[in-house]
Amino acid sequence: MLTRRSALLIVAMVLALIVPTAALAGNGKKANNNSGNSIAEVTLLHTNDFHGRLETDYKYRGGSAYMASMINDIRADVGKKNVALLSAGDVFFAAPAISQLLMGESTIDIYNMMGYDLAALGNHEFDKGQGVLVDRANQSEFPWLGANVVLEGTEWDLPGWAAPYEILELGKGSNAVKLGVLGLAGEETPEVTIKGSTAGLVFKDLTDTIIHYRDEILAQADAMIVVAHMGTNNSGPYDGLETVAQKLIDAGSPVDLMIGGHQHQPLFEPIMVGDTAIIEAGFYGRWLGQVDLTIDKTTKRATIKNYQLNTVTGAPTAGDIGDLIHEMYADGLITNAGFHNSLLKKVEGAEAAFDRGRGNAAAGKMKALRNQVAAQAGKKIDAEAAAELLGDIDAYLAHPADPAVAARVAYWSDIVAPIVDQPVGFTTIDLIRDYNNESNMGDIVTDSMLWKADEYDDGLLNGSVQIAFTNPGGLRANILIPDGASLPYTLTWGATFDVLPFGNQLFLMDLTGAQIQDLLDQSAKLYKGILQTSGASYEWYNNDILSGDPAPTVWGAQNVEVGGVTLNPGATYRIVTNDFLAGGQDGWTTFADGTNRWDSYYDMQQGFVEYIDELDDDTIDAEDIVIGRIVNVPVP
Structure with a gap:
């Protein structure tokens, strides 16, 4: 049993x-374990890339009520005054319906209950434009930090809803200490969020920003750390925290600790660059980072006494x-x-x-x-x-679980439940994403895009739209059949929403065969993953796959076909993508050069739901998805 x-x-x-x-x-x-007045010991708790995951998933991972209970236990153990709770961004969007449909209000409500002390701005905070971000900032009982987010036309003027840093006053008596926390948004934010959402803002270089504020912060604080919505690795032309740390050392302006995000890395041990420690707590609230710091107020140095990731695990109710x-x-x-x-x-x-x-x-x-x-x-x-x-x-x-937080999460859940729980079809197979290759999730989503765009383009299913493209980063969840579930497994509206939570719209345009070749060559570089497609097929190669080199020197696409016919560089093809890529975002600039452009304003998720309804018995079976349209091959 x-x-x-x-x-x-x-x-x-x-x-x-x-x-x-x-x-x-x-x-x-x-x-230094010296107990004199110059030494203080504090605990920093940190999360990143929470993405509105207020509830546990079907594997009992995460859940804000369980995280709140863990936070309360740590505060009780070390003393509430000795603890600060920090977020490295991407708090409430790219989220399940409980947060996304409510414009993040539910998540900020819970963050206020849990007692966050500050949050750095993530790129997804801008997903619905600056108006919604201002609403969430006004709702927050903690400051939002983005020292490198400056008003266009100024050197260092920030918008009124952001601050460059916060001086946290922690401890009491001989253990009292002032900790300066500089907050940074990712420099690539304008490129990886919907076009126009960051209008009027400039996202400055991370290293330059830290150097600019370092002396100002240390003049007011006993030590300084950085909380940044950036991971350890470089992202194309944008520096990751390892690179930033080394540049700061080379400039004679090192920092002792960087808390990162964005790249969804659960770092179980700090990454050390010289004397700089870099830590990150994964994603979706599945871990709560805990770093116990010893601060020497004389030297203004912070050293790590202990660091751990605490797994946030739900339980049966x-x-x-x-x-x-x-x-x-x-x-x-x-x-x-x-x-x-x-x-x-x-x-x-x-x-x-x-x-x-x-x-x-x-x-x-x-x-x-x-x-x-x-x-x-x-x-x-x-x-x-x-x-x-x-x-x-x-x-x-x-x-x-923390009862008060659990009750509040249930309140928000009840608001969206009538929509989220609505059945929309069935599946007999798991639908799984793959960022760097073909996936059956990418296949069926692009199939639905092509079907709906072809119908919507001129009112007929007649092949007027030939290719669909979407980016793997826009597919935010798998659909997995739980162990022991009967088949076919019921698909809910909420499950499809979790896959496509951005509210992206179908965007049609004309591209030449040469432009399509450029896009697929770029895809093979794996900078932002493999373009998922319907209506086309291609092979791709990349010498990074074999060498492990993070910067490939040989990559490309070959044997591209559209509708089973070899791609003609001089021909014009009607394609559909999402409105994010249509603006040239995420580095896919060729899409912005497409002609005969038409934003259909048709929601991608709605098209996906309607496509499932068109399948036999409203059911996704293995034979409904043609596999093999994207194939990795050796470098020629």
């Missing part, structure tokens, strides 16, 4: 990824456990009606206590439930069933 779900939960509880790194110091030495008890009774594994009713009464008591915000009382009820099940294992309940039930109860007790 031990199900895979419970087994995975038990393993997750035992193998929580807490990876300590003791006494890494900004000066390369062990942290009391309701889930009650459902399991019902199933066991129905299956004859619980053999006594009075025992069954007694168990359910304790579950109902735990639910009621939790709903009233009494987490400790709920835990007490669940402990009593545990004791009762353990005492009757092999008697009034089958021994194997008892082991499964005890595993779920232990998971509940080991990772309790």
Whole structure:
């Protein structure tokens, strides 16, 4: 009776990824444990690329109620005054419906509840334009930092909704300290968000910005760190944090700690560049970064005493456990009606206590439930069933949710549920993305784009649109059939929204064969992944695949066909893409040169839903997706 779900939960509880790194110091030495007034010790908690993941996923990963509980425990352990909670950006957009449909209001509400002290601006904060960003900034009970986001035509003037840095006052008494935090947005933000959303703003070089503010901050603070919406690696022409750290060292202006984001990297150990430590906490709220700092107020140096990523793991709710008890009774594994009713009464008591915000009382009820099940294992309940039930109860007790945050998340969830839970079709296969190659998710999404654009172009399905292209970064989620689910598996509107949450629209244009060849050659470089396509097929090569060199020297596309016919460089083709790529964003500048342009204003996700409805029995089967349209081959 031990199900895979419970087994995975038990393993997750035992193998929580807490990876300590003791006494890494900004000066390369062990942290000074001197308890004099010049030394202070503080704890920084950090997240990045949360993307509105307020709820746990189907594998019980993440969830803001569980993260809030973890944050509260750490604050209790080290003292609330000694803790700061920081975000490195991409907080509320490119998100599930619970955040995206509500323009991020729900996520900022929860961030306020969790007590964030500041956030750096991420590129996705600009997804719906600066007006929505201003609304979210005004709602926030913490400052948004973007020292390098300046008003066009000025040197260092920032928009009114952003600040360059924050001086955090942490600790108290002899442990009191002022920590300067400089916040940075990614320099590539104008290129990787919808065209026009950053109008009037200039995103300055990260290194130049840090040097500009460093002395100003250290004149007011006992130490300084950087929180940046940028990962460790370079992104095309834009410097990653490793490069920035080295440039700062070369300029004689090093910083001790950089907290990064954007590249969705769970760094279980700091990356050291000289004496600069770089850390990042993954994505989607699945980890909570924790760095314990020793700050020498005399030398104004911050050194790492301990660093770890805490895995944020959800657990079965009391309701889930009650459902399991019902199933066991129905299956004859619980053999006594009075025992069954007694168990359910304790579950109902735990639910009621939790709903009233009494987490400790709920835990007490669940402990009593545990004791009762353990005492009757092999008697009034089958021994194997008892082991499964005890595993779920232990998971509940080991990772309790914060009741207040859980209730607030449920409030927001209820608002969008009528839309999110609406069935739109079925699937018999997993639909999975691949950023750097063909994927069946990319195939079916572009198939739906081509189908809808062809119909919408002139009202007929007649081949008037020949090719569809979309970028892999625009596909934000897989659709996976849970273990044990019956087939065909029901697809909801929310599942399709999670794949395509941006509200992108179908954009039609004419491109020459030569322009299409240029785009596919660029795709093969893998700078922003492989263009997903329908109506065309191509082979691509890249010597980075074999050499591991992060900067390939040989790449390209070959044997390109459109509708089974070799691409003609001089011919004109009618194509459809999304309105993001149509503006030349993400470096795909050739799209901006297309002619006979038409923004259909037709939502990509709506087209995807309608395409599923056109399939036999409204069901996605393997034979509905033609695989092999994009093939990686050796370098010629």
